Amino acid sequence: MSYETDFLAYSLLRLYKNGKVPDFSAVPLFGDASGRSYVRISFEDTTVVMMKVADVKPGEFGRGDSFADFIAICDFLNGLGIKVPEILAVIPEQKALLLEDLGDLTLFKSIENGGNRFDCIKDAADLLTETQQRLSTRTDSDTPADKRSFTKELFMAEFYHFYEYMIAKRVYHIPYKNLWPELEKFCTEISEELASLPYFFSHRDFQSKNIMIKNGEHYLIDFQDALKAPVVYDLVSLLRDSYIVLSADELSKLVRHFWDSNCVVQNLFSNFNSFEHAFYLQTLQRKMKDAGRFVYLNQVKGKEWFVPYILPTLGYVKDASLKLGYEKILNILAPYIPEFETGSSK
Secondary structure, three states: OOHHHHHHHHHHHHHHOOOOOOOOEEEEEOOOOOOEEEEEEEEOOEEEEEEEEOOOOOOHHHOOOHHHHHHHHHHHHHHOOOOOOOEEEEEHHHOEEEEEOOOOOEHHHHHHOOOOHHHHHHHHHHHHHHHHHHHHOOOOOOOHHHHOEOOHHHHHHHHHHHHHHHHHOOOOOOOOOOHHHHHHHHHHHHHHHHHOOOEEEEOOOOOHHHEEEEOOEEEEOOOOOOEEEEOOHHHHHHHOOOOOOOOHHHHHHHHHHHHHHOHHHHHHOOOHHHHHHHHHHHHHHHHHHHHHHHHHHHHOOOOHHHHHHHHHHHHHHHHHHHHHOOHHHHHHHHHHOHHHHOOOOO
16 A cells, blocks of 8 residues: 555544554455445454545536535435444545445345345345435435436436447447437437436446345445436336346346335326336436447446446437437447347346
């Protein structure tokens, strides 16, 4: 570890332990796609986690100050009884936090280690239902998430991100200069429809790597980008997770189970068919953005471990398009995306 990291760990421990700093050791943890770094600190037969937020300009794709927003939303969710990591110490000028150590077991790892895929995702869907039900009773509507929302313009920015990185910066042997104007018309229609759906407080990335399991209980992490979004948004993040591919039968059962057990969505949609249509419409937009994002993370950030997830993500785009009867968008994109030939989810 660097001197700066050790000193920051020392300073946070000093706050947490009221000035009495025990002997400690620090080991860096893998940070995946985030702009945050994590270090596990061991001392006195226990561990905590230090989170350091990169000093970057906020605002990309509607995001805010990820440091201040993490603290505010963590406190808000905790106040509703939603399990999140406890904040133990804060150094604002360094954008550093000391957090409860939730361990290393994510929902993704649990499934990867042999957990029953359907049961694990069903439990997470029930967690989302419980979370939405708790959120529906809240009295505080002044969180950072309430100050931002998915707009037509934000949906379109994410669609363009797909075009820019999945096609313009990836396809070199086929002329594509006239593609965006044609694609833009279709994306505008989808964005307008999405923006007309019922909105709800949304985690924004409610997927298997952002659900931790500690002592058999589920905890949410990576919630600092929460915002108002179509109420199906978090369900799409979970059931169309690029890291965990469900079969068509599993997906159908879980979408129906979520509807049957969730009074929040039942109150916001007139019937199951309208809810299911919204689910697939949001899937199409979200997964197009994700496919482009994975290319971006590889090309710009050098994170090659996202490349294998491009194929299943494009499979979700294809499946949602067919489910919605939007074969036109597949015909527009097919010459530029050969993965559509093999990208259907199983």
